[in-house]
Amino acid sequence: MVTHIDLKTVLRRTVCELFSNLVTRPTGAAVRGGIEQQLALVENPTLTVIDFSHVGLLDFSCADEIVAKLLLRHVAEADPGHEVYFLFRGISETHLDAIETVLARHRLALVTDDGSGCVRLVGELDDRQRATWEAIFRLGCAVPDDIAGEAGIPAEDAGKVMEDLWRRRLVMRNEQGYVAVGATA
Amino acid sequence: MTTVVNVPKSLDDHRQVETLLEQVAGVPADAKLLVDARHTTFASPYGLTMLLTLAQTRLERPGFYPPLAEDTGSYWARSHFYKFAEELYDFHGRAHPSTRTGDSSVLLEVTPVGASEDVHAVVERIQEKSQQILTEELRLEPAATMRFTMALSEACQNIVEHAGRGGWVAVQRYRWQARLGGRKVVVMGVCDAGMGIRASLESSPARRITDSWDDRVALEEAVLNGISRHRDPGRGQGFRGIRSFLDKWDGKMGVRSGTARLISPMPEWNPVPDEPTLEENLTPFPGTQLQIIIPERVS
Numbered sequence: 001m002v003t004h005i006d007l008k009t010v011l012r013r014t015v016c017e018l019f020s021n022l023v024t025r026p027t028g029a030a031v032r033g034g035i036e037q038q039l040a041l042v043e044n045p046t047l048t049v050i051d052f053s054h055v056g057l058l059d060f061s062c063a064d065e066i067v068a069k070l071l072l073r074h075v076a077e078a079d080p081g082h083e084v085y086f087l088f089r090g091i092s093e094t095h096l097d098a099i100e101t102v103l104a105r106h107r108l109a110l111v112t113d114d115g116s117g118c119v120r121l122v123g124e125l126d127d128r129q130r131a132t133w134e135a136i137f138r139l140g141c142a143v144p145d146d147i148a149g150e151a152g153i154p155a156e157d158a159g160k161v162m163e164d165l166w167r168r169r170l171v172m173r174n175e176q177g178y179v180a181v182g183a184t185a
Numbered sequence: 186m187t188t189v190v191n192v193p194k195s196l197d198d199h200r201q202v203e204t205l206l207e208q209v210a211g212v213p214a215d216a217k218l219l220v221d222a223r224h225t226t227f228a229s230p231y232g233l234t235m236l237l238t239l240a241q242t243r244l245e246r247p248g249f250y251p252p253l254a255e256d257t258g259s260y261w262a263r264s265h266f267y268k269f270a271e272e273l274y275d276f277h278g279r280a281h282p283s284t285r286t287g288d289s290s291v292l293l294e295v296t297p298v299g300a301s302e303d304v305h306a307v308v309e310r311i312q313e314k315s316q317q318i319l320t321e322e323l324r325l326e327p328a329a330t331m332r333f334t335m336a337l338s339e340a341c342q343n344i345v346e347h348a349g350r351g352g353w354v355a356v357q358r359y360r361w362q363a364r365l366g367g368r369k370v371v372v373m374g375v376c377d378a379g380m381g382i383r384a385s386l387e388s389s390p391a392r393r394i395t396d397s398w399d400d401r402v403a404l405e406e407a408v409l410n411g412i413s414r415h416r417d418p419g420r421g422q423g424f425r426g427i428r429s430f431l432d433k434w435d436g437k438m439g440v441r442s443g444t445a446r447l448i449s450p451m452p453e454w455n456p457v458p459d460e461p462t463l464e465e466n467l468t469p470f471p472g473t474q475l476q477i478i479i480p481e482r483v484s
Contacts, residue, residue: 016302019305019309021309021312024304024305027301056312057312059426060426061339061422064422097332098335098426101422105419105422106419
């Protein structure tokens with residue numbers, strides 16, 4: 001199931017009709033609250049597209065309140081029974097400045113999609129995690145043996161890295177194997 | 186008894202502001218001040234917002250002589266300085282009205298900042314004008330406009346989050362005739378008379394006060410090390426973000442709080458000879474005051 005959340009709509013609903021920029025902590029906290037309300041209505045597992053396309057400015061404080069705290073709540077502390085995946089769409093270079101800063105601060109990572117098929121993994125990951133995620137994305141759906149061949153690492157290690165990527169909600173798990181977030185949205 | 190405070194002819198950078206503050210040192214907060222700007226011919230956004238902040242620190246409403254020079258008075262009117270000064274000062278003599286409507290050099294008129302909504306208003310407003318000035322006049326890349334606005338947003342939020350009372354922001358573009366080879370600059374002043382960085386950090390229950398703890402250490406902790414009074418590890422990114430933007434665009438930031446002042450980044454073009462990166466034992470003054478300068482880019 002895919003849920004689409006347009007941040008400009010959430011901003012106008014939760015803070016003010018007149019604002020088009022995501023600035024200040026109170027604004028970020030209110031917008032995150034609006035996202036949480038929508039998430040409470042969807043069933044697990046779900047892929048939620050957080051859409052920044054119509055947002056002007058995103059400052060560091062708001063990026064921390066929206067992006068970092070959302071990931072900390074749903075991904076970094078994820079439990080196996082709570083499967084929420086995020087894909088961040090419409091991220092501009094200036095949005096990315098703020099987002100990368102807060103990801104580094106909290107050692108988080110996420111997947112972005114520019115809306116035209118260009119999907120990127122952003123944030124704090126080591127080389128092996130990044131290579132594994134990219135291999136899963138290329139293959140569409142993969143099991144550890146596939147990744148061992150594709151990324152050049154032992155199958156046992158590949159399995160551990162894939163499990164770690166799943167716990168960080170950067171890949172989804174199904175009966176056939178692992179699918180990168182962003183490969184299907 | 187009334188103490189007369191002479192505003193320097195040019196109230197531009199921190200040296201002239203210090204001259205102003207030194208005259209107030211030791212004058213009780215409930216004593217009458219008369220701030221005389223009659224012979225002032227120029228004030229930067231930092232200078233204008235400092236004048237408002239100075240009045241905020243007084244228990245007795247101070248008097249104010251506006252500039253005699255028509256050009257100066259007219260500019261101060263266009264900058265909305267009088268609009269707020271009249272709420273804080275008793276005016277002696279007539280302030281010159283604005284002789285023009287609008288001013289392309291004023292990116293942001295003197296604007297009060299006391300709540301999150303004010304920061305939104307500042308950001309919405311500055312975006313209208315900054316694109317053209319930053320890209321065409323300062324020759325920065327288009328992306329710099331957004332980063333500039335991010336820096337402004339973070340600077341204003343420091344007032345909302347930490348000062349404990351409202352402050353002001355103003356932004357202007359002008360050409361330095363005698364400095365930096367006549368290049369254009371954008372100057373931002375963000376000033377408040379609140380609790381200041383040291384008291385803000387001291388309000389954290391986790392704060393360990395050491396023997397060397399003072400305004401200078403507090404300033405370094407906040408500006409250079411990203412320390413905040415909040416335990417939340419996501420806090421304290423504002424100054425880092427501002428400095429990162431200024432590093433990229435060869436800008437300069439001076440932060441004054443209490444009795445200390447820190448410059449970071451310190452650019453090579455700095456027009457103030459031998460300016461120290463860190464100053465201590467300045468005249469005590471409440472709150473936190475920022476001056477940010479972004480120069481025209483030269484290839």
